[in-house]
Amino acid sequence: MVPTVEWKDGAVRLLDQSRLPTHVEFVECRDYRAVAQAIRELKVRGAPAIGVTAAMGVALGAQAVADTDYDTFANEVRKICDHLAASRPTAVNLFWALARMKDTLAALKNKTIAEIKAELVRESQAILEEDIALCKAMGRQGATLIHSGQTVLTHCNAGALATAGYGTALGVIRAAWEQGKQIRVIADETRPVLQGARLTAWELMQDKIPVTLITDNMAGALMRQGKIQLCVVGADRIAANGDVANKIGTYSVAVLARAHNIPFYVAAPYSTIDLNTASGADIPIEQRNPLEVTAIHGSHPVAPEGVEVFNPAFDVTPADLITGIITERGVFKPADLARAFRA
DSSP states (O other), X not given: OOOSEEEETTEEEEEOTTSTTTOOOEEEEOSHHHHHHHXXXXXXXXXXXXXXXXXHHHHHHHHTOOOOSXXXXXXXXXXXXXXXXXXXXXXXXXXXXHHHHHHHHHHTTTSOXXXXXXXXXXXXXXXXXXXXXXXXXXXXXXXXXXXXXXXXXXXXXXXXXXXXXXXXXXXXXXXXXXXXXXXXXXXXXXXXXXXXXXXXXXXXXXXXXXXXXXXXXXXHHHHHTTOOOEEEEOOSEEETTSOEEEETTXXXXXXXXXXXXXXXXXXXXXXGEETTSOSGGGSOOOBOOTHHHHEETTTXXXXXXXXXXXXXXXXXXXXXXXXXXXXXTEEEOHHHHHHHHHO
16 A cells, blocks of 8 residues: 655655545645645645654654753643644544653653654654554454454455555455455445545455445445445544544444344454543544535535535444444443553
């Protein structure tokens, strides 16, 4: 796969996912404000990828801070973190990565500013490499749940494009495919930004994994016909009680899966688990531009001008609808997740 995000020649280089699948283009961010803007504009998206990108944004911003006094320098870097934190509110990986970069900054107080700048770049790279390793571990854990001959439904994009590489939900699918299991994937389009149609279908086709694209309102009919045996999705934040925030429409898929006795799994790394948030009711849900709903790609109107629009980017799936949560440590019942990750 083309790298989703990388540190290259002193800049943060992003695959512009807003241009896929028709154009494979890259954005070079040379200051942290450009990184924050890229996150807001969905040029990079997916909770793990946002976290990695934010970490690189901190490292990038730190390089431009001219102060040589540690306290002044650190205060400027924390302001950079605050700016990046304001880019998107729901994906907890963003805040996890920023906290990790701030912890690194605090631990380097006795180093020179030049050494701190270099170490912040190294830490952002460590976060990227860890994310890929976590995704592959999740893939191995989750692949045991998929059997040859099954068809798996996924919602939105939780693949290599949503991470530093390999993917969470698609990492599970990818691992099963690499094990030689003959499977098929159904990707729903995922309105209104069409991450399933534009990104998941494209990504699976690159790997030659059989995929069929459907509209969002077809899933129930296919389940009733026995054409779907398993659902696997990603997550943007998992609360301590096992409630999961993910792309809008995930809850609908989970309800349909329960009605048809189809297992519904969530795949996510430890950085997506937010033990400080008690339940899904406490997860902030991002509201996005109405133009995403009233026009395709912002340029092809599909609704009357001036119509009122409600456009939450995410919804919350209650823990009792989730069969299991696939992590790098294993597959857990939602109620057991907090105990496992507090240890």
